[in-house]
Amino acid sequence: MNNHRILRGPLVSFLNDPGEGDTPAPGSVLHHDDGAIWIENGKIRAVADYREIASILPADIEVVDYSDKLMMPGFIDSHVHYVQLDIMASYGRQLLDWLNDYTFPEECRFAERSHAENVAEAFLDEQLRVGTTTAQVFCTSHPVSVDTFFAAAKRRGLRMLAGKVMMDRNAPDALTDTAESGLRDTQRLISDWHGKDRLGYTLTPRFAPTSTPAQLDATGGILRNAPDLHLQTHLSENQGEIDWVAELFPDCTDYLEVYERYDLVGPRSTFAHGIHLTQPMRNRLAAAGANIAFCPTSNLFLGSGLFDRLACRDAGLNISIASDVGGGTDLSGLATLKAAYQVGQLLGQPLTAWQGFYRLTLGNARALHLDSRIGSFREGGEADIAVLDPHATPLLSRRSERTRNLTEQLFALMMLGDDRTIYATWANGECLHQRDIA
Numbered sequence: 001m002n003n004h005r006i007l008r009g010p011l012v013s014f015l016n017d018p019g020e021g022d023t024p025a026p027g028s029v030l031h032h033d034d035g036a037i038w039i040e041n042g043k044i045r046a047v048a049d050y051r052e053i054a055s056i057l058p059a060d061i062e063v064v065d066y067s068d069k070l071m072m073p074g075f076i077d078s079h080v081h082y083v084q085l086d087i088m089a090s091y092g093r094q095l096l097d098w099l100n101d102y103t104f105p106e107e108c109r110f111a112e113r114s115h116a117e118n119v120a121e122a123f124l125d126e127q128l129r130v131g132t133t134t135a136q137v138f139c140t141s142h143p144v145s146v147d148t149f150f151a152a153a154k155r156r157g158l159r160m161l162a163g164k165v166m167m168d169r170n171a172p173d174a175l176t177d178t179a180e181s182g183l184r185d186t187q188r189l190i191s192d193w194h195g196k197d198r199l200g201y202t203l204t205p206r207f208a209p210t211s212t213p214a215q216l217d218a219t220g221g222i223l224r225n226a227p228d229l230h231l232q233t234h235l236s237e238n239q240g241e242i243d244w245v246a247e248l249f250p251d252c253t254d255y256l257e258v259y260e261r262y263d264l265v266g267p268r269s270t271f272a273h274g275i276h277l278t279q280p281m282r283n284r285l286a287a288a289g290a291n292i293a294f295c296p297t298s299n300l301f302l303g304s305g306l307f308d309r310l311a312c313r314d315a316g317l318n319i320s321i322a323s324d325v326g327g328g329t330d331l332s333g334l335a336t337l338k339a340a341y342q343v344g345q346l347l348g349q350p351l352t353a354w355q356g357f358y359r360l361t362l363g364n365a366r367a368l369h370l371d372s373r374i375g376s377f378r379e380g381g382e383a384d385i386a387v388l389d390p391h392a393t394p395l396l397s398r399r400s401e402r403t404r405n406l407t408e409q410l411f412a413l414m415m416l417g418d419d420r421t422i423y424a425t426w427a428n429g430e431c432l433h434q435r436d437i438a
C-alpha cells in the first residue's frame with residue numbers, strides 16, 4: 001500500500017544540540033511557519049516549506065491541516081515503568097520505603113497476563129495522549145509482563161524499548177528470579193522480540209541491591225555478546241540506597257564501580273537518576289558513552305535530590321530526560337520539562353525551552369542511539385509526530401497570544417502545557433491519538 005499524506009502547518013525539529021543559550025546555536029533548529037511533512041508508508045518522504053513543495057505533490061494527496069498548531073517529532077521517554085502506572089501518586093515515602101510499601105506489592109500483580117495486558121494498553125493510551133511515541137520501559141520480573149507490553153506496542157506500530165526486570169535478591173519471593181532463570185527468560189524474550197518490527201530489547205537489572213554478583217555477571221555476559229542491546233538500571237538516586245550498595249559491595253569504591261565491574265556501563269546503557277555523583281564518576285560514565293536519565297518529577301516526588309545537569313554537561317556526559325513513572329508524577333514530556341526547569345532554577349541553571357525540547361526529541365534519540373530513525377523530521381526518518389495546540393485551553397491561548405516569538409511560545413508550552421496540549425499523535429505514519437475536539 002502506498003500510503004501518502006501531507007501534514008501541513010508550523011513545525012519545529014532539531015538538527016543539533018541548540019546549546020544552553022537563550023537563542024539556539026546557529027543551524028541547530030529546523031523551523032517552518034507553513035511547513036509540510038510528506039509521509040509515505042510510515043516514513044518521512046520530505047520535509048519542506050509547504051509552498052515550495054506544493055507544485056510537486058500528487059494532485060489527489062490528502063492534506064491534513066494543522067495550520068494553527070505546532071508539529072514536533074514524537075516525544076521520547078528514556079526511562080519509565082509501565083507497571084507502576086496504577087501506583088503513581090502514592091503518598092509520603094522516599095525510595096526504599098516506597099519500593100517496599102507500594103511498588104513491589106503492585107509489581108506482584110503482573111504474574112497475571114490479564115492484568116499485564118490491561119495496564120500495557122492503558123499505559124500506551126496515556127503515552128499517546130501526551131505525545132510520547134517512544135519509551136525505554138521497565139516491565140516486571142515476570143516474562144509475561146514483557147510479552148504483553150511488546151505485543152501491545154507492536155499492534156500499534158510503535159518504536160519501543162523494554163525488558164524484563166532481573167532481580168534475584170532483596171525483594172519479595174514472588175518477584176525474584178535467579179541468576180539462571182533470569183538469564184534464560186531474558187534470552188527467550190530477546191529472541192522473541194528484539195528487532196521485531198520497531199521493538200528493541202533493554203537488559204534490565206533493577207539496581208545493584210536487588211541483584212547478586214552472579215546475576216550482574218550474567219547480564220554483562222549477554223551485553224558483551226550482543227552489543228546492540230540496550231541496558232537500563234538505576235544509579236545513585238537516594239542516600240539510603242547508596243549506603244546499602246556500599247554494604248552489599250564492600251569491595252567497590254563507589255556505586256558506579258559495581259556496574260563497571262560487571263561490564264554494564266557502555267554506550268547503550270541508561271542509568272536513571274545519577275543525582276549523587278562525584279565529577280570523576282561523571283567522567284567515567286562519559287568515557288563509556290553511557291547516559292543518565294534525568295527524572296525531575298520523580299526526584300522531587302521521592303525527595304531524592306536535585307540533579308546537576310550542567311555538571312554532567314561539563315563532564316561531556318550524555319543526558320536524557322525521563323518521567324520515571326510511577327516515581328514520577330506525570331507521563332507528559334511537557335510536565336517533565338517544567339519540573340526540569342524548576343530543578344534547574346534551584347541550582348542556578350534554568351533549562352531553556354530550546355534545550356528542553358531538544359532533549360525530549362533528538363537529544364533522547366541520540367542518547368538511546370535511535371537518532372537514525374526517530375527524534376527529528378528528516379527524509380527517510382520514521383513518521384512519529386506530536387501535534388501541539390498553543391490554544392488548547394483558554395489560559396494557554398491567552399499566554400500564546402502574548403508571546404512575541406517562537407522561543408517564548410515554546411517556553412509557554414513547556415510551562416503551561418499538559419495532555420490537552422497534545423492535539424494529535426502520529427506514529428509510523430498513522431494518527432493514533434486525536435484529542436476530543438470539544
Ligand code: GUN
Nearest residue numbers: 103206207234298324327
Ligand atoms: N530503584 C530501584 N527500583 C526503582 C524504581 O522502581 N523506581 C525508582 N525511582 N527507583 C528505583
Ligand code: ZN
Nearest residue numbers: 081234272324
Ligand atoms: Zn525508575
